[in-house]
Amino acid sequence: MLTYTCSCCGETHAGSPSFGYKAPHYYDLLSDEDKTQTAELDDDICVIGTDEQCDRFVRAILEVPILGSVEPFLWGVWVSLSEASFKRYLMTWDEPDESDSYFGWFSNRLPHYPDTLNLKTSVRPRKGGLRPCLVLEQSDHPLAMHFHQGLSAEEAQQIAERVMHPQ
Numbered sequence: 057m058l059t060y061t062c063s064c065c066g067e068t069h070a071g072s073p074s075f076g077y078k079a080p081h082y083y084d085l086l087s088d089e090d091k092t093q094t095a096e097l098d099d100d101i102c103v104i105g106t107d108e109q110c111d112r113f114v115r116a117i118l119e120v121p122i123l124g125s126v127e128p129f130l131w132g133v134w135v136s137l138s139e140a141s142f143k144r145y146l147m148t149w150d151e152p153d154e155s156d157s158y159f160g161w162f163s164n165r166l167p168h169y170p171d172t173l174n175l176k177t178s179v180r181p182r183k184g185g186l187r188p189c190l191v192l193e194q195s196d197h198p199l200a201m202h203f204h205q206g207l208s209a210e211e212a213q214q215i216a217e218r219v220m221h222p223q
């Protein structure tokens with residue numbers, strides 16, 4: 057298990073880090089008025105826009121392996137899906153087909169990394185009421201490299217400190 061003395065607050069933080077976003081980045085950019093009038097948001101799904109022109113998001117889990125640790129670094133993040141994928145996602149909500157895979161654009165900005173918006177992902181639904189897993193397309197983006205190769209415990213600590221103690 058990852059345990060470390062925090063360089064920010066001096067306390068011992070134990071357990072692999074797990075952080076989630078309540079909404080896609082684009083939702084956070086909306087005015088309060090637009091949030092209530094043109095958007096819908098719950099724990100798993102977000103729609104922004106009108107029927108003719110809208111963006112559809114789902115929440116998924118990104119598991120980044122920490123080298124030397126059993127538990128991964130978890131990010132609860134949002135990705136945008138095409139209309140067809142989104143419809144299928146909702147239609148199979150109660151009985152997800154684990155052979156499905158939906159293309160999605162990464163829709164949050166993670167701290168520490170170069171901009172993570174619009175990284176290419178695939179969304180893999182899971183049975184048992186679990187949030188879908190996210191797979192990042194191979195690229196030289198540091199988050200994609202961490203996803204495929206793992207990150208060091210030291211770097212995991214740095215990222216966690218940055219999330220827990222912003223400025």
Ligand SMILES: [Zn+2]
Nearest residue numbers: 062064065066
């Ligand atoms: Zn701390």
